[in-house]
Each structure stands twice: as structure tokens, then as C-alpha cells.
Amino acid sequence: MVTITDIAEALGITPSTVSRALAGNPRVxxxxxxxxxxxxxxxxxxRNIMASNLRRGRSDIVGIVVPRINREFFSNxxxxxxxxxxxxGYRAIICQTHxxxxxxxxxxxxLSLHRVAGVLFSHCxxxxxxxxVLPALGxxxxxxxxxxxxxxxxxxxxxxxxxxxxxxxxxxILSGYRRIGTLAGYLNIxxxxxxxxxxxxxxxxxxxxxxxSLVFPDSIFRESGYTACHLALDAGxxxxxxxxxxxxxxxxxxxxxxxxxxxxxxxxxxxxxxxxTALTSPSISSVGQRPYDMGRxxxxxxxxxxxxxxxxxxxxHIRQSSNRNNIWLK
Amino acid sequence: MVTITDIAEALGITPSTVSRALAGNPRVxxxxxxxxxxxxxxxxxxRNIMASNLRRGRSDIVGIVVPRINREFFSNxxxxxxxxxxxxGYRAIICQTHxxxxxxxxxxxxLSLHRVAGVLFSHCxxxxxxxxVLPALGxxxxxxxxxxxxxxxxxxxxxxxxxxxxxxxxxxILSGYRRIGTLAGYLNIxxxxxxxxxxxxxxxxxxxxxxxSLVFPDSIFRESGYTACHLALDAGxxxxxxxxxxxxxxxxxxxxxxxxxxxxxxxxxxxxxxxxTALTSPSISSVGQRPYDMGRxxxxxxxxxxxxxxxxxxxxHIRQSSNRNNIWLK
DNA sequence: AGGAGCGGTGCAAACGTTTGTATGATATTT
DNA sequence: AAATATCATACAAACGTTTGCACCGCTCCT
Numbered sequence: 001m002v003t004i005t006d007i008a009e010a011l012g013i014t015p016s017t018v019s020r021a022l023a024g025n026p027r028v029x030x031x032x033x034x035x036x037x038x039x040x041x042x043x044x045x046x047r048n049i050m051a052s053n054l055r056r057g058r059s060d061i062v063g064i065v066v067p068r069i070n071r072e073f074f075s076n077x078x079x080x081x082x083x084x085x086x087x088x089g090y091r092a093i094i095c096q097t098h099x100x101x102x103x104x105x106x107x108x109x110x111l112s113l114h115r116v117a118g119v120l121f122s123h124c125x126x127x128x129x130x131x132x133v134l135p136a137l138g139x140x141x142x143x144x145x146x147x148x149x150x151x152x153x154x155x156x157x158x159x160x161x162x163x164x165x166x167x168x169x170x171x172x173i174l175s176g177y178r179r180i181g182t183l184a185g186y187l188n189i190x191x192x193x194x195x196x197x198x199x200x201x202x203x204x205x206x207x208x209x210x211x212x213s214l215v216f217p218d219s220i221f222r223e224s225g226y227t228a229c230h231l232a233l234d235a236g237x238x239x240x241x242x243x244x245x246x247x248x249x250x251x252x253x254x255x256x257x258x259x260x261x262x263x264x265x266x267x268x269x270x271x272x273x274x275x276x277t278a279l280t281s282p283s284i285s286s287v288g289q290r291p292y293d294m295g296r297x298x299x300x301x302x303x304x305x306x307x308x309x310x311x312x313x314x315x316x317h318i319r320q321s322s323n324r325n326n327i328w329l330k
Numbered sequence: 331m332v333t334i335t336d337i338a339e340a341l342g343i344t345p346s347t348v349s350r351a352l353a354g355n356p357r358v359x360x361x362x363x364x365x366x367x368x369x370x371x372x373x374x375x376x377r378n379i380m381a382s383n384l385r386r387g388r389s390d391i392v393g394i395v396v397p398r399i400n401r402e403f404f405s406n407x408x409x410x411x412x413x414x415x416x417x418x419g420y421r422a423i424i425c426q427t428h429x430x431x432x433x434x435x436x437x438x439x440x441l442s443l444h445r446v447a448g449v450l451f452s453h454c455x456x457x458x459x460x461x462x463v464l465p466a467l468g469x470x471x472x473x474x475x476x477x478x479x480x481x482x483x484x485x486x487x488x489x490x491x492x493x494x495x496x497x498x499x500x501x502x503i504l505s506g507y508r509r510i511g512t513l514a515g516y517l518n519i520x521x522x523x524x525x526x527x528x529x530x531x532x533x534x535x536x537x538x539x540x541x542x543s544l545v546f547p548d549s550i551f552r553e554s555g556y557t558a559c560h561l562a563l564d565a566g567x568x569x570x571x572x573x574x575x576x577x578x579x580x581x582x583x584x585x586x587x588x589x590x591x592x593x594x595x596x597x598x599x600x601x602x603x604x605x606x607t608a609l610t611s612p613s614i615s616s617v618g619q620r621p622y623d624m625g626r627x628x629x630x631x632x633x634x635x636x637x638x639x640x641x642x643x644x645x646x647h648i649r650q651s652s653n654r655n656n657i658w659l660k
Numbered sequence: 661a662g663g664a665g666c667g668g669t670g671c672a673a674a675c676g677t678t679t680g681t682a683t684g685a686t687a688t689t690t
Numbered sequence: 691a692a693a694t695a696t697c698a699t700a701c702a703a704a705c706g707t708t709t710g711c712a713c714c715g716c717t718c719c720t
Contacts, residue, residue, distance in 0.1 A: 001676095003675095003676055003677085004676070004677070005676075005677095013699075013700085014699070014700050014701075015676085015677080015678090016677095016678075016679075016699080016700065016701080016702090017698080017699055017700075019676095019677065019678060019679085020678090020679090020699090023678085027697075027698065027699085028698070028699080029697085029698060029699090032698080032699085046443055047443075047676090047677080048384075048675080048676050048677070049443050049444055049445070050380060050383045050384040050389065050444075050445060050675080050676080050677095051384050051675065051676035051677040051678090051705090052676075052677055052678075053380045053383075053384075053677090053705095054378075054380040054381050054383075054384045054675085054676085054677075054678095054705050054706070054707090055676080055677045055678045055679085055704080055705055056677080056678070056705090057705075059380065061423070061444075068405075069399050069400075069405045069408065069409075069424075070399075070400070070402060070405035070406065070409075072400060075398075075399045075400035075405070076400065078399065078426075079399075079400075079426065079428075082426065091423065091440060091444070092423075092424075093391070093421065093422075093423040093424070094399075094422075094423070094424040096408075096409065096412065098409075110421060113376055113377075113379055114379055114380075114421070115379070115380060249609070275606060276605060276606045276609050279579070279606050279609050279610050280609050280610075280611075281610075281611035331706095333705095333706055333707085334706070334707070335706075335707095343669075343670085344669070344670050344671075345670095345706085345707080345708090346669080346670065346671075346672090346707095346708075346709075347668085347669060347670075349706095349707065349708060349709085350669090350708090350709090353708085356667095357667070357668065357669085358667095358668070358669080359667080359668060359669090362668080362669085377706090377707080378705080378706050378707070380705085380706080380707095381675090381705065381706035381707045381708090382706075382707055382708075383675095383707090384675050384676070384677090384705085384706085384707075384708095385674080385675055385706080385707045385708045385709085386675090386707080386708070387675075661720100662719105662720095663718105663719090663720090664717105664718085664719075664720100665716100665717085665718080665719090666715100666716085666717080666718100667714105667715095667716085667717105668713105668714090668715095668716105669712105669713085669714085670711105670712085670713075670714100671710105671711085671712075671713090672709100672710100672711095672712100673708105673709090673710090673711105674707100674708085674709085674710100675705105675706105675707090675708090676705105677704100677705090678703105678704085678705090679702100679703090679704085680701105680702095680703090680704100681700105681701085681702090681703100682699105682700080682701075682702100683698105683699085683700070683701090684697100684698090684699085684700095685696100685697085685698085685699100686695105686696080686697075686698100687694100687695080687696070687697090688693100688694080688695065688696085689692105689693080689694070689695080690691100690692090690693080690694090
């Protein structure tokens with residue numbers, strides 16, 4: 001392996017000058033700089049990242065922490081973040097917490113030990129408050145996305161959850177559904193409480209009283225969506241706004257089981273715009289979160305050491321599950 | 331930050347002894363070792379990974395290189411690998427190539443610069459031969475999985491593609507389909523050529539002549555599957571074994587467009603057992619690859635510095651798209 | 661009794677980079 | 691002309707760990 005010392009010897013100068021030349025430090029003569037770059041190229045020099053990291057006290061790696069990577073939302077978000085980080089000379093190290101708090105703490109701590117340059121982070125469902133984050137992470141720059149703790153420092157990038165849920169619920173109302181429940185997520189998490197607020201506001205703005213008995217919290221998985229949908233049906237619902245797509249899928253399972261026709265007799269809108277929502281029968285309407293853009297924004301927020309909250313608009317994708325009487329499509 | 335020097339001073343010994351004690355080196359007295367561990371714990375010592383990496387010339391990070399992370403197969407494989415690597419004290423850095431050769435070379439090179447402890451690797455479609463790998467990667471331990479170059483050193487972990495395709499095709503034959511084509515993948519890639527061989531063998535073992543005009547290569551995406559299925563229909567096919575699930579989905583699109591009833595008049599089996607295959611109407615039969623196990627095996631192969639090929643069995647999941655006359659399910 | 665073997669520890673040199681400070685040579689000011 | 695500023699480079703000390711080698715004291719052998 002060729003080092004800066006080798007280059008220095010070859011040129012009759014010292015490693016420090018080589019280092020500065022390579023770093024683009026203005027305190028080295030242009031002529032010297034060119035000679036160094038030429039020699040480095042010719043000799044096949046490649047900076048020893050580990051030595052550089054040790055000396056500078058931090059690495060060129062950014063940690064991306066997500067609950068799971070096999071979600072359309074998170075995997076696309078990661079791709080978006082990678083595209084920005086890569087251009088800026090950073091590498092991403094992707095970590096899954098599998099929705100487990102212990103794993104989340106562990107992961108943050110490991111990233112901290114690796115002195116990563118920053119962490120892009122979406123916390124797991126099990127994390128009810130942020131008290132574990134800073135102790136595990138130390139003073140490493142933090143950017144939160146999607147599921148954020150508002151009391152933590154650093155930038156936050158979130159979808160327009162309130163507006164998205166508002167739009168989805170309004171859409172159900174305009175489609176003529178009258179008793180609209182919601183498969184709410186975990187209400188201690190901001191994204192889900194925002195969606196619930198949006199749902200509620202949409203009802204109230206349309207003169208429909210908000211009925212807490214039609215709110216089914218903690219249902220974002222297929223199983224819990226299935227169970228909650230049965231309860232919703234028993235409560236007389238004829239539509240559901242679901243804060244997740246997997247729970248919307250579970251609801252569809254329940255409706256099929258009961259032989260209820262969707263969208264004729266029951267409407268559903270999910271959230272996240274997972275790939276599969278377009279494939280089910282009926283296909284599932286869903287409020288999409290533009291994850292790729294969120295990933296890019298999160299990466300930019302890190303690079304620019306941004307503070308404050310960036311909100312990414314959401315988009316309603318109307319499909320069969322809410323397309324009553326075919327009034328929305330074709 | 332507390333260092334081994336701090337611990338050494340606190341105990342009146344030298345950093346070298348502390349280092350050896352922490353590493354579990356047998357050349358340090360048991361009593362000393364306990365004292366060091368106790369002091370380390372008490373003082374909140376945490377090894378500086380960057381210094382350790384620099385000195386040892388390698389890191390505790392393992393690179394996992396896949397074409398895309400938003401595939402059920404790859405994301406589950408990653409989870410499997412992570413579970414093993416984590417227990418062994420390694421961290422995974424996940425890299426996507428997005429099926430682009432340039433990106434693949436870049437990624438391997440970056441991992442090499444980071445002196446990762448090893449690389450678990452599945453190459454992209456664009457890579458027609460292995461000539462770029464070793465130059466970019468240097469002498470870092472390599473484990474290939476799924477899409478492997480047989481001429482590269484190191485362990486390989488692959489699904490039983492031949493057997494899987496054989497089973498799927500046999501299943502179609504037993505279902506009474508008579509003119510069975512195949513949506514083959516990129517035949518310069520081992521997994522796909524193996525699947526084609528399995529398909530062919532199954533036909534021949536059942537007295538059906540292999541007809542090259544029913545082989546539609548390069549179709550593993552939804553679009554290419556759609557196009558190829560139209561061609562297959564024109565060629566008189568009444569069934570397709572597809573080497574991918576997305577192409578099977580595309581085939582379903584084409585069949586719906588033509589109003590052909592599946593599975594009554596046409597049978598399909600895909601490959602990979604993507605989540606969505608169970609959700610379409612009709613649901614898509616698929617040969618699954620047990621990605622989680624493959625990930626575990628790949629990680630173990632790295633840890634044990636294994637050589638040679640490990641084959642993971644595949645499983646046929648029979649769903650509606652090939653369940654003619656309801657003979658297989660219910 | 662003298663030397664060999666061994667268990668436990670210390671010494672010091674790495675690993676390759678970065679960076680504060682010193683140095684020497686010009687250029688600029690008074 | 692002397693003092694001062696400016697520029698480009700050199701010097702050397704880090705960063706914290708690991709590890710070959712040296713060393714010391716002890717036991718065991720012949």
C-alpha cells in the first residue's frame with residue numbers, strides 16, 4: 001500500500017505537505033499541489049480511511065437506523081438518502097431495529113462507538129420516549145425522520161401526516177361513506193397521533209361528530225388490522241381510514257371473510273403506498289409519503305447541519321377500495 | 331474518553347497488559363485480567379474502534395452488497411446475515427448497486443478502502459463476468475450468494491435453483507398443462523441458467539420435448555414479463571414457469587388483458603416467493619428461496635472462512651395461479 | 661550449581677494521517 | 691535599511707491500540 005510518506009519521499013517533500021495538498025488546503029503552492037496529485041495518481045495512492053478516521057476522531061460513515069428495511073417506505077427512503085450522501089463522500093451503514101427497543105439502543109451505541117459522522121434515525125414502536133437516545137448516541141449529529149421525538153435536538157423530516165389523513169378521510173366522506181372509523185397506530189408516536197388529528201379534523205369540518213369508539217389504536221399490522229376491522233364492523237362502520245397499509249390489508253381480509261363488498265358497502269384508505277396495495281383485489285387506496293424525497297431531505301439536513309422540521313407533502317392514491325360507484329377513476 | 335492508558339495508570343500497569351487482558355490473551359495472569367475488566371467496567375471504558383482498526387489493518391465491518399434492498403429476498407437475506415454477524419461482533423454495512431455495474435465496482439472499491447473484514451456479495455445483472463471484482467476488492471474475504479461467479483475464490487451460497495425449477499415445472503405438468511414456456515432470466519447468470527436447466531430436465535423427464543422457441547430470456551421485471559407473456563401466448567403456451575415473481579406478475583397483467591382465465595386456461599409459477607404473490611388475484615404460486623437461511627449461511631461461511639458451495643433447498647408454494655381444478659389446495 | 665524453560669509483564673515501535681507550531685524565504689511596509 | 695507581514699514548507703506530536711521482543715523471576719532439570 002502506498003502512503004503519503006511514499007509520495008512525499010518521491011517528491012522530496014514531507015508528508016504534511018502531501019496531506020495538505022490532497023486536502024486542498026490553500027496553504028500549499030499550486031505547483032506543489034499539482035505535483036502531489038499527479039504523483040498520487042501515478043503511484044496509485046489511496047487514502048487510508050482508518051488512519052484518517054483515527055486522527056480526525058470521526059469517520060465518513062453515516063448510520064441510517066430504521067425499524068425494518070423490507071418496507072417500501074424505508075427502503076426507498078434509504079435509497080434517497082444514499083444518493084445524497086454518496087455524492088458528498090459519505091457511506092451509509094444501514095441498521096434495522098426490528099421494532100425492538102433493546103436493539104435500537106444497541107444499534108445507536110454501536111454507531112456511536114464507530115464515531116459515525118451522523119445518524120439518520122426513525123425510532124421503533126417500542127420506544128415510548130426519547131430518554132435512551134442521547135445516552136447511547138453521545139454528541140453525534142442526529143437527523144430524525146418519519147417517527148421523530150420532538151424533544152431531541154437536530155433536524156426532523158416528516159411527512160405531512162395531518163394533511164394526508166385529512167385528505168384521505170375527506171375523500172371517504174366525499175365518497176358517501178357515513179360512519180368512518182380509523183385504524184390508528186401507536187398514539188404515543190407523532191406520525192400516528194398526527195394522522196388521528198387529521199382524521200378527526202376532516203370529520204368535524206364536514207359536520208360529522210368525532211366518535212372515540214370508532215378509533216382503534218395500535219393496529220398497523222395485518223393481524224391487528226384484521227381484528228380491529230371486525231370490531232369496526234360490529235360498531236357499524238362503513239369505512240376505515242387506516243394509518244398503515246398492512247392493517248388496511250388485514251381489514252380487507254376481515255371484510256372478505258364477512259362477504260362485505262368493497263368499495264360498494266365499505267371503503268378503505270391505507271397509508272404508505274406499499275407496492276402491494278396496487279395488487280390486491282380490490283386494490284387499496286393509500287396516502288403515500290414520498291419516501292425517496294424524505295430520504296434526500298434527511299441527508300441534506302445532515303449535510304447542512306440543519307435544525308428544525310422539514311415537512312414533505314403526501315399524496316393520495318385513489319384505487320378501488322374507496323372508488324365507490326366509480327366516481328373517482330375512469 | 332477513557333483509554334487503555336487510563337486504565338493502566340489506575341492499576342499501575344502498562345497499556346500493553348491492559349490490551350492483552352481485554353483481548354483475553356492467555357499470557358496475562360487471571361488475577362490481573364479480572365482487575366482490568368473490573369476497572370474497565372467501573373471507568374466506563376469503551377474500545378476505540380478506529381484505533382483498533384488502524385493497528386490491526388482491518389475493521390469489524392462486513393459489507394453486504396445486493397442489487398436492491400426492497401426485495402423480499404434480499405431484505406430477508408440481510409436480516410439473516412445480520413443475526414449471525416451481530417452475534418460474532420461484526421457490523422454490517424449494506425450497499426445497493428441498483429443493478430448497475432459501475433455502481434457495483436464503486437461499492438466494492440469503497441468497501442475495500444474501508445478495509446472491511448469481509449464482503450457478502452450478490453452481483454448485479456449488468457455484470458457479465460467477474461473480471462471487475464478482484465481488482466476492486468483486493469484480497470478481502472469474499473462470500474457470494476445467489477448470483478455467484480463460479481470462478482471467484484471464496485464460499486458460495488446458492489439456492490437449489492435447478493431442483494426448484496424442476497419441481498415447479500413438474501408441478502405444472504402434473505396440473506395438466508401441455509405447452510409450458512418459461513420466462514427465463516439473464517442466462518449468463520448462474521441462478522437463471524440453472525433454473526432453465528431444471529425447467530428443461532423436468533420437461534424431458536416427462537416426455538415433453540424441450541422447445542427453445544418457448545424460452546423467453548431476460549424477462550424478470552414486470553414489464554418484460556408482460557411483453558414475453560404476450561409472445562408466449564402467441565406461441566400457443568398454456569403455462570409459464572417464470573424465473574422471477576415480478577415477471578410472473580407481468581404475465582398476469584397480460585393474461586388479464588387478454589381475458590384468459592388463470593389457472594383454468596393458463597398456469598403460472600414464479601420464483602422468489604415475494605410477499606405480493608399471495609395477494610394478487612389469482613395469487614401466484616412461487617418457488618421460494620429461504621433467504622433468511624441463505625443469509626445465515628453466507629455469514630457463517632464468512633466467519634468459518636469456508637470454501638466451496640453451500641446449497642439451500644427451495645420450497646414450492648402452491649397458490650391459485652397453478653391450482654387447476656382445485657387439485658392441490660383445499 | 662548452573663542453565664534451560666516458562667509464565668507474566670514492560671518497552672517501544674509501529675499503523676498512516678492530520679495539524680499546531682516553527683522555520684526559512686520572499687515581499688511589503690515604514 | 692530595518693522591521694514586519696506573508697507565504698510555503700518542515701517538524702513533530704499526536705490519535706489509541708496492538709504486538710514482537712526483551713526482560714525478570716521462578717521452577718525444573720541434569
